[in-house]
Amino acid sequence: MCGIIGIVGTTPVQSRLIDSLKRLEYRGYDSAGIAGVVDGHVERRRAKGKIRALEEVLAADPLNATVGIGHTRWATHGGPSTRNAHPQTAGRVTLVHNGIIENYAELREALKKQGRTFESETDTEVIAQLLDAELKTRPPLDALKATLDQLTGAYALAVLIDGEDELIMGARRGSPLVVGYGEGEMFLGSDALAVGPFTNRIAYLDEGDYVAIDHHTARIFDETGQPVERPVTTVPASAALVEKGNYRHFMEKEIHDQPEGCQHTIAAYVDPLTDHTSVAGDIDWAKLERVQIVACGTSYIAGLMGKYLIERLADLPVDVEIASEFRYRQPALRPGSLAVAMSQSGETADTLAALRYCQAKGMLTAAVVNAQESTMAREVDVVWPIHCGPEIGVASTKAFTAQVCVLTAVAIAAARARGRIDEAEEQRLVKVLLEAPRLVAESIKLEDAVKGIAQEVSKARDVLFLGRGPMYPLALEGALKLKEISYIHAEGYAAGELKHGPIALVDEDTPIVILAPFDSYFEKSASNMQEVMARGGQVIFITDPEGEKHAPAGARVVVTAPKSDPLISPLVLAAPVQLLAYYVAVQKGADVDQPRNLAKSVTVE
Structure with missing residues (x-):
């Protein structure tokens, strides 16, 4: 701002x-x-x-x-x-x-x-x-x-x-x-x-x-x-x-920066020699009762990713709330919990206010930020920097994936400290996380394929994004990115909610982006895909090689991202989602880096 x-x-x-x-x-x-x-x-x-x-x-x-x-x-x-x-x-x-x-x-x-x-x-x-x-x-x-x-x-x-x-x-x-x-x-x-x-x-x-x-x-x-x-x-x-180099827009450059950005982030939180996590802060994970994440916009969606990771790996309850709503509803908080504020700038007014509310309740506090000298970083007990470098495009890309990388490392560390995984599993998960930069780079190579899809999507009035498990937050992020920079109305839904209302929006003029790597959710996601196609929906199916083999016939387009472990599949599939929003905006002639009515750092409520 x-x-x-x-x-x-x-x-x-x-x-x-x-x-x-x-x-x-x-x-x-x-x-x-x-x-x-x-x-x-x-x-x-x-x-x-x-x-x-x-x-x-x-x-x-x-x-x-x-x-x-x-x-x-x-x-x-x-x-x-x-x-x-x-x-x-x-x-x-x-x-x-x-x-x-x-x-x-x-x-x-x-x-x-x-x-x-x-x-x-x-x-x-x-x-x-x-x-x-x-x-x-x-x-x-x-x-x-x-x-x-x-x-x-x-x-x-x-x-x-x-x-x-x-x-x-x-x-x-x-x-x-x-x-x-x-x-x-x-x-x-x-x-x-x-x-x-x-x-x-x-x-x-x-x-x-x-x-x-x-x-x-x-x-x-x-x-x-x-x-x-x-x-x-x-x-x-x-x-x-802060130079664009050979890229047309900062956003395009920052999408391509993500492999290096993820590498820098992950390097700060794991030891590649021992395959152990190294998460700063004197936090007794075993005694924690709950984690409360507060954030806005894309940082909120990254927090939802963190919820899936921390609850599944560490068996630790996590609440994620929009910071602008959080303190006004007077939530019931207890000192035995950890409050995590997430903000690229570390100056987001609503998130700072929510953080201070948590501090007043006696909670231990941490911040996931890009700006290590920011107000938020200076006020918390523990700082978890995302180390992705300056992000200039208003629509966040590399800061989002860096935040998810941090929360993935935190989830692994918490799981190990709480005895939910042993040393061997910690080392396996760390090795998987270390693969993320390479696989993200491979995923960005889908750029030409996504560019072709964007020509059709740019003609749409509405777009739906669907996903299950950690793909649900990514569906929210895909819809947000498309809205932010192309001004096309888009919504993200948990795919299982389709039949509870959103399916009424499905017709032959509405592209439906389904995010479904071949994981434990795949069968259900494929079923949702069939429900959409039966009603004339134009499906853009973003999956991986195994998912492509098992996908129901009839998708208008199948985008095949690299095969990856479920731990990092949100990171790997993020790039095609970001590229889709980017090229739709370019196709429409929008101001990609400075979309109307938006600001990079929202320092007022």
Whole structure:
């Protein structure tokens, strides 16, 4: 969601602000803008739509500033428009904001009674108006602190003040913000990727921190106003990691990245020399009563995969819930359970809120995340990184398979610790898991076959995905991917539920994707396939070589993935499902990497 960049530079910053915003496009946005200090006065340039629209504005009216801020906005309060785009201005204050201010309506009314007028529909302008009012009687940092004390909600801020030529202020609560340290220059960004082209020395602000940067220093204060120091870490250079290379889209590249991504993930959780698992954390699996997984979107579906794995292997009950519903229904939780939060970014607002609810109930907590320095990773007892590298496409692919790899290793480790499998079985399962990267690579080779299917599926109005056992979560993921990037209505169902309602949707115009490797569920899945074909359904049967041999005749298309053990079959069949969504979207001319209305990291509720 929304991206932030701020630069206190020694040379004009316009081009660098734009370059950084382009790196943040993956977060999702519908408008963009920059502002800078010119002769002691802050000027701004904004545009609705993609960054190229902002570049056109700047071509006609350049911003000649050495200190500036930039923003990509994903609309919350107020629709996408130039007047709602950031930066927002009030009096001496110009700022950008990620997050949602929950009490903005009350603040707005109070400010109106003071005679202040508003130009936008945003909650962000309320912050600017508050800060401008506080500046009447306080110096900038004190005014910022007084403003923050009045806000309820989530925010990451970067602020310019008229008359303060070498100052950018920032603050964070509920949304991430980092400080970058350069040579005679300083930076603010919504993540390390934003400041990556300029420096690899990063400090991550803690919850409630606010900061003032100039050419040489960062003065950081905690939420009480006390000066603090946050550790400066050196992060890997990220510029080369976010190039598409020879691929048309980031999503295509990231699908092809999965063998290497899975390899990196698995290597962190197993010892290939001994074939034993190596899962971090002082967790007494034998004494655990239950595992509670909370997540959103694709991470939620990966959590469902984890439920199948952990319950089957470790005989340990697992609940998986959508994080946005979890805390509001006041679930009954007990300290003898483990709460696992799953989030690619580690900043998902709903998942963080659910995690904190679990912590308040005295539960041990773990996080499955890609961003090891994220808020979620810093707040849990145990971190299980997925190690798949930056994922730029909004529709998750390699992060999904990496999350499933982590949960597979966790399931094996838990099963061994609980005495449900012996050492020999642990070693067998680890060897199977180590085969996943190779088999995923073979599965991606089905690309040409899937591309042909996509031409037909792209004409459909509705698509159904069916699966049993662990293929049911994969059916959900296939439907989600297709909806996200092609805008075709799709639903995933447990195949056994077909006759309980969804079969009413089956006709000759509705493609039915059935996921059925040759496993203990295969016979039942083949029966469901016959039910569909008897009603004119056009079946796309995704299976393996043995499943192809035993498949009922009549499928419109059979896609044969490599033979794999049931432990890793969801990983192996994920690639054809992802490729199908990708090529349907390409066929329809959709914006694959930045689908409409979606954001990569959802840092507001």
